[in-house]
Amino acid sequence: MPHTHAACGWFKVCETEPLSAGGPRTPSALPPDPNLNETIRCRAASFQDMANGGDQFGLAERPDSNCMESPHEDTGKQEHDNYSLNSPSSPQTTTNQQGMEEIKVFLHDRDLWTKFDEVGTEMIITKAGRRMFPSYKVKVTGLNPKTKYILLMDIVPGDDHRYKFADNKWSVTGKAEPAMPGRLYVHPDSPATGAHWSRQLVSFQKLKLTNNHLDPFGHIILNSMHKYQPRLHIVKADENNGFGSKNTAFCTHVFAETAFIAVTSYQNHKITQLKSKTIHLLKDSEVETTTSYIVWPSYKVKTTLWFPAVQFARGHVPHCDTGLSVHSPEMISPASTHYSLLHPHLQQPQAYHCTKRKRVEDRCSSDNRLPYKKPSGTLQVAQICTVTHPRTLSLHTWVAQQCCPGSH
DNA sequence: TCTTCCACGTT
């Protein structure tokens, strides 16, 4: 029997386990972090744990270490010092299908995330649900403009420890609580075309975190004083290869610098200060901004046959075995972003500029208090890795199984 | 040491 989540009927709240493929894990898959130092030791340890920790901590299978190399990264680095193309840590990308390899995901405000990460990011969780700060926003390129995709996030345990904050530092204080069933947050625009996702930053700022294990709102449930890793999944949503098929194409992107420890109130005062400082920066900044991006102009149309998108019922509680439903999105403001691709045919990555007026939605920081603007060209190109993992459990199958236990 | 509650600011 399908299991309808009566209290939280949206697809986005269907409970899931972390994405963990059935295949063998490859502990060596995580490359050592050459920037390993005191400030990021915690994070590196976290990823080592993930690599060694077995499926219960369930990041998707890691790609082979050599896949982290990008032929373009040095070029980009030379041209734009503030783009950390050589970062060894992000994103970890896994694809299960051809057609997803071209997809690149760039963490927005990566510098900010890195600042928090260096201190030790904390995310407040409350009974009612709290937004993340920094909020999770990405730029996605390489999507087929006409194909529909679902973008969704989950947050999986970062390691097997429980932490405490004492003497002004974090330390391990025991074994982690058993992981809660993971919940998915499906971006409210889903499903939408590649063109739509590519048009502007994709913001997950409405995602909320809670410590209420019985949360009825569909927020992502986390344990306080535990470490977590957000992940982004991009799922192709066309009929011929859609939800319902075991071959559902998807890819998973993990930005190590977005890992955090969940807390019910900030522990490290440096985090409080950094957040406050950041908000003031945002408040003081201007309305109009120009942001530079680097793109790989390598997008290739592989087929001229555009599959019709899967129809998603909107506005009602779905039965998991008859279709998936997503939160009906607010109206998206008209495209206000203008891109000018300077040299689209060159094989070198090209910088281009985006001048945009802030969307209304973007004028609030995560606490909805202060005007928001990113302080500078902060959209970072992260290192891309694309591999094929035929044995990786399809996201659809995984979602369906977790959403409707017993119906598959 | 950590969580919950609540007064306050913003939308």
Added chain:
DNA sequence: CAACGTGGAAG
């Protein structure tokens, strides 16, 4: 002005 979101006080 109601609803929402927050930081810090209180426990």
